[in-house]
Amino acid sequence: MPALHPYGGSVRKLVLGIDVGTTYSGIAYAILDPGEVPVIHGVTRFPGQENAAGDSKIPSILYYKPDGSVACAGAEAALPGTDLEVEDNDYRFVEWFKLHLRPEHLDAGEIKRRDLPLLPPGKTVVDVFADFLTYLFRCSKRYICETHANGDSLWSSLEDRIEFVLSHPNGWEGAQQGKMRQAAVMAGLVPQTPVGQARVHFITEGEASLNFCVQSGLTDETMRDGQSVAIVDAGGGTVDISSYSFVSVSPLVVEEATSADCLLQGSTRVNVRAEAHIRKILKESKFGNDDDIKSMLDYFDKATKPVFKDDGESSYIKFGSMGCNDPSVKIRRGQLLLTGAEMLSFFQPSIDAIVTAVVKQREEAAKKFKTVFLVGGFAASPFLYSALRSKLETLGLSLCRPDSHTSKAVANGAVCFFLQRFVAARVMKVTYGVEINAWFKPKDAEHVARIANTFVHPSGHTMVRNGFSPILGKGKSVRETDEVSQPYHVWSDDSRALDRIACDITCYRGPGASPRWTDVDPELFTMLCTVHADTSRVTRKPKQGPKGTYYEQCYDVILLCGLTELQAQIRWIENFINCSGPAKIVYDDDLHAFQ
Structure with a gap:
């Protein structure tokens, strides 16, 4: 188990790792004193959960008042009697809100946005995310102030120097990170300034789980130079599957063995399949009403599902009273019987998807792994583990399966990520590039096939539209210090029109790494972001073409993809000197496409 290094900063800081999960969330933190080895702590006491001291997870649920304000959240929203207060005051219940943030392309065949529980009227997913972050931040403050000596003064001295590490599923991308950062600003975690927003960091749940396993000594037996492991983080909404190679053990250097996977096959999918089955079999029963089914599903989630371990045995869902009987649908004395085969059908799609993804990762990895670690809340299921x-x-x-699989892996791993970067290289999941107009080649059959889609460049050359120029290909391993670039140019008959450059960066999500045309399978191309540059101080010489004078601006697009958050910038030459814009990305607001 590698020891954490002494903190090398010059001022005292606090780092908070926040794991907002689909069903449960967790918080970890470390106080950073210059020259001291940090200690990672978990927040283990939450309002409304005092009877479960030591529990480091909290339900990801909220109730909203009719005016849009939060009535209660977390464990307080699950206290006995809350349902009566909800009914009296017309509160709106919100759960699984995290899944509203998912990319539309992610496993779209398994779940549609319309299948998710609705958000409150007038609330976006960013609003709800921000409200829940506000609650978690308040819980963190209360815990630290109550737990540490002189906690109030400790907090007040650090609250303007808090670094936040937010975890997210492997399949989340720049647009989702942008929305999470926006929620952090709305929640008051950081100010809406470049310096403030720079205090928000991101890590995938797969990498956070690896950090936890390494730092906890769970991978000691498999950590050998050149060996690999796979991490399956099975949560409520997603199952994140990642594989890593230990390039070096001393010092510890880890690289992704292949690109990570993200499946929408978490424990909530088991609930959804169970609900569909129960509604179907009770369609003609007097117990097929919404209230009884809700009671059944609550019991299924809290009691039936967690203890199911053998598809050769029957399971039961308790609801109502002893007088509830309907033998035609196997309801007797307030209990609905489910056969082992029925229970298996709820789990089987998730099991099959996980195994398929693990096999795929092993086949794609240059260094094959022999050990798989199962972590996350869904990992607590005895049937999932045994199957x-x-x-x-x-x-x-x-x-x-580590003993501490159910609660703190991701939050603790997020803090560890800030303190010490184990993963030195990551594998690209998609191809990044730019849509271009290509020089027409009369001997290229694909160019000739697009003769109707050509035009004449001001220089007199014929160009063909809808070309694609890859900058960084899918499957390429990139280190944190690496940068890749490609040259491009724009032109205009007005030099002033070239004073500002905006270049759209596009993702290709198809099977290959180097597509040539965006008009082939156009649904596999999506615009990721727009990068801007101020080139107003560049002196451009006029050029002459068949149609008169025109101007040209040459530039390079640079991608910095080794970090957990994609960065890009534009570089150009100004007075014989290489200049570059800030590494800034403007993410598109594509959430409207998810409705």
Whole structure:
């Protein structure tokens, strides 16, 4: 187990790792004193959860008042009697809100936005995310102030120097990170300034789980130079699957073995399949009403699902009273019987998807892994664990499940990420590039096929539209210090029109790494962001073409993709000197497409 290094900063700081999960959330933190080795702590006491001291997870739920303000959140929203207060005051319940933030392309066949619980009227997912971050931040402050000596003065001395590390599923991208940062500003975690927003960092849940496993000593037996491991972080909404190679153990250097996967096959999918089944079999029963089904589903989630371990045995869902009977649908004395085969059908799609993804990662990885670590809240399911272990063992893989799998892996791993970067290189999940007009080549059949889509450049050359210029290909491993670039140019008959450059960066999500045309499978191309540059001080010489004078501005697009958050910038020459704009990305607000 590698020891954390002494904090090398010059001022005291606080780092908060916040894991907002689909069903449960967690918080970890470390106080950073210059020259001292940090200690990672978990927030283990929340309002409304005092009877469960030591529990480091909290329900990701909220109730809203009719005026749009938060009535209660977290464990307080699950206290006995809350349902009566909700009914009396017309509160609106919100759960699984995190899934409203997901990219539309992510496993779209499994879940549609219309299938998710609705957000309150007038509230966006960013609003709800911000409200929940506000609540978690308040819980963090209260815990630290109550737990540490002179806690109030400690907090007041650090509250303007807090670094936040927010975790997110492997499949979240720049647009989702942008919305999470916006929510952090709305929640009051940081001010809306460049310096303030720079205090918000991101890490994938897969990498955070790896950090936790390494720092906790769970991977000690598998940490050998050149060896690899896979991490399956099974949560409420997503299952994040990542594989890593230990390039060096001393010092510890880790690289992604292949691109990470994200499946919408978390424990909430089991609930959704169970609900569909229960509604179907109770369609003609007097117990098929919304109130009874809600009671059944609550019991299923809290009691039936967590203890299911053998598809050879029956399971039961308690609801109502002893007088509730309907033998035609297997309801007896207030209990609905579910066969082992029925329970298996709720779990099977998630199990199959996880095994398929693990096999895919092993096939794609240059260094094959033999050990898989199962972490996350869904990992607590005895049936999920036993079914995965059985299937993976037939493939020559061993499955390990840490004792502390249910609560703190991601939040603790997020703090560890800020303190010490183990992962030095990451593998690109998509191809990044720019849509271009290509020089027409009369001997290229694909160019000739697009003869109707050509035009004449001011220089007199014929150009063909809808070309694609890859900058960084899918599957390429990039280190944190690496940068990749490609040259481009724009032209105009007015030099002033070139004083500002805006270049759209596009993602290609298809199987290949180097597509040539955006008009082939156009649905696989999505615009990621726009990068800007101020080139107003560049002196441009006029050029002569068949149609008169025109001007040209040459520039390079640079991608910095080794970090957990994509960065890009434009570079150009000004007075014989290389100049570059800030590494800034403007993410598109594409949430409207998810409705």
